[in-house]
Amino acid sequence: MLNMLLAFENLQPMNWEVIKPALNFLWQGLLAIFVVIGLIILCVKVTSFAIAKSAEIKKRREEEKNAQSPDDNS
Amino acid sequence: MDFLLQGFEALADNPKMIAMWLIGGILIYLAIKKDMEPALLLPMGFGAILVNLPLSPVIEEHGIINSLFQVGIAASEAMPLLLFIGIGCMIDFGPLLTNPKLFILGGAAQLGIFVTIILAAMIGFPLNDAASIGIIGAADGPTAILVAQKVMSNYLGPIMVVAYSYMALVPIVQPAVVKLCTTKKERKIKMKYSAKQVSKLMRILFPIIVTICAGLIAPDSLSLVGMLMFGNLLRECGVLSSLSETAQTTFSNIITLLLGITIAFQMQADQFLQLETLIIMILGLFAFVFDTVGGVMCAKLMNLFSKEKINPMLGAAGISAFPMAARVVEKMGIKEDPSNHLLMHAVGANVSGQIASAIVGGLIIGILFPYL
Numbered sequence: 001m002l003n004m005l006l007a008f009e010n011l012q013p014m015n016w017e018v019i020k021p022a023l024n025f026l027w028q029g030l031l032a033i034f035v036v037i038g039l040i041i042l043c044v045k046v047t048s049f050a051i052a053k054s055a056e057i058k059k060r061r062e063e064e065k066n067a068q069s070p071d072d073n074s
Numbered sequence: 075m076d077f078l079l080q081g082f083e084a085l086a087d088n089p090k091m092i093a094m095w096l097i098g099g100i101l102i103y104l105a106i107k108k109d110m111e112p113a114l115l116l117p118m119g120f121g122a123i124l125v126n127l128p129l130s131p132v133i134e135e136h137g138i139i140n141s142l143f144q145v146g147i148a149a150s151e152a153m154p155l156l157l158f159i160g161i162g163c164m165i166d167f168g169p170l171l172t173n174p175k176l177f178i179l180g181g182a183a184q185l186g187i188f189v190t191i192i193l194a195a196m197i198g199f200p201l202n203d204a205a206s207i208g209i210i211g212a213a214d215g216p217t218a219i220l221v222a223q224k225v226m227s228n229y230l231g232p233i234m235v236v237a238y239s240y241m242a243l244v245p246i247v248q249p250a251v252v253k254l255c256t257t258k259k260e261r262k263i264k265m266k267y268s269a270k271q272v273s274k275l276m277r278i279l280f281p282i283i284v285t286i287c288a289g290l291i292a293p294d295s296l297s298l299v300g301m302l303m304f305g306n307l308l309r310e311c312g313v314l315s316s317l318s319e320t321a322q323t324t325f326s327n328i329i330t331l332l333l334g335i336t337i338a339f340q341m342q343a344d345q346f347l348q349l350e351t352l353i354i355m356i357l358g359l360f361a362f363v364f365d366t367v368g369g370v371m372c373a374k375l376m377n378l379f380s381k382e383k384i385n386p387m388l389g390a391a392g393i394s395a396f397p398m399a400a401r402v403v404e405k406m407g408i409k410e411d412p413s414n415h416l417l418m419h420a421v422g423a424n425v426s427g428q429i430a431s432a433i434v435g436g437l438i439i440g441i442l443f444p445y446l
Contacts, residue, residue, distance in 0.1 A: 011350070013197055022196075025192070025205070026188040030188060033434055036288055036291045037177050043287060051273050
């Protein structure tokens with residue numbers, strides 16, 4: 001197999017100068033992508049929670065306002 | 075009468091051109107007869123013939139194809155980046171926002187890219203070419219073009235042809251790999267889909283959040299992610315519906331049309347007809363297979379820690395080929411159990427793959443840069 005690859009002029013099989021950085025790609029790339037994804041999931045969860053909370057507070061305020069308004073009319 | 079024979083004489087000097095006409099013909103056949111990515115394969119096929127005619131003026135210094143390539147791809151990668159605006163406009167991130175943990179599958183399904191980079195490096199490709207070959211596994215044509223161009227790969231033409239051809243082969247490649255990695259019992263796992271209403275504010279904030287997160291950790295992915303998310307913001311903002319519609323239809327069509335014929339510039343016989351092209355085809359397939367394996371295995375791993383089981387087939391939808399990969403998972407789910415509908419979950423994983431592949435493209439450029 002190696003002999004076959006050596007037949008290609010432009011290829012240099014099993015060159016550690018190239019393989020070593022390629023191995024770095026694996027761990028650096030996977031680590032970085034999962035860090036980005038983790039951060040996005042965290043931000044989405046926090047934002048969703050904040051939006052839901054603010055909607056809940058708004059709804060409660062409106063309910064309180066509606067409950068008070070009949071008294072004001074009387 | 076010599077002037078009538080100039081073309082034939084030039085052809086006799088470079089008979090490889092005839093092989094490129096055949097390749098162009100095959101691409102046109104696949105586009106028309108097999109309906110494989112016709113919007114790209116047809117212009118690429120015709121372009122392959124156009125640039126491989128002897129004395130063709132289109133590839134000369136001020137020729138139309140050469141000029142389009144220099145302006146649209148070489149100078150700023152404008153064409154693939156602008157296409158991302160249209161893609162962003164087409165994507166509904168709702169299914170992902172209702173179940174954000176599906177995002178993890180999109181990340182895991184990029185494993186094949188990195189494994190293929192190592193394999194290509196072992197085979198003997200220089201690092202920039204190895205990285206460009208690996209990115210075929212992103213199953214994302216514009217990302218493959220951008221990375222290959224940015225890192226100055228010598229195999230831009232073969233990489234683009236292989237990337238787009240394999241995207242069309244997703245329905246053939248993925249089911250076999252998924253079946254090998256999963257048991258019948260796992261493929262029958264049912265998942266509830268609660269169609270929670272995602273608020274408009276969340277939909278508007280999401281593209282901004284993704285752009286900031288990606289920009290802070292992987293700044294080189296910003297051109298890809300930024301355009302994708304800009305397109306999505308156009309869609310979700312609700313006040314630019316005519317722009318959004320234009321980006322999804324007319325704008326995307328124009329860019330796709332120009333991109334296909336422009337890519338053909340890299341399909342000149344001397345550059346394209348190399349034995350390395352064959353190796354790139356094999357490595358591209360390897361990248362697709364390992365992407366699928368990575369996604370499926372990640373879903374299985376997540377099942378070890380979560381109460382609500384995920385159907386491992388969803389991992390296969392984590393690749394960027396949208397919406398083919400999601401459709402494949404839905405079909406496989408129904409085949410195992412006609413009442414098992416996984417489409418919405420699969421779409422969630424699929425759109426996460428779209429974002430993840432764009433981020434990985436930028437990461438690769440960033441990590442590779444010091445070695446260039």
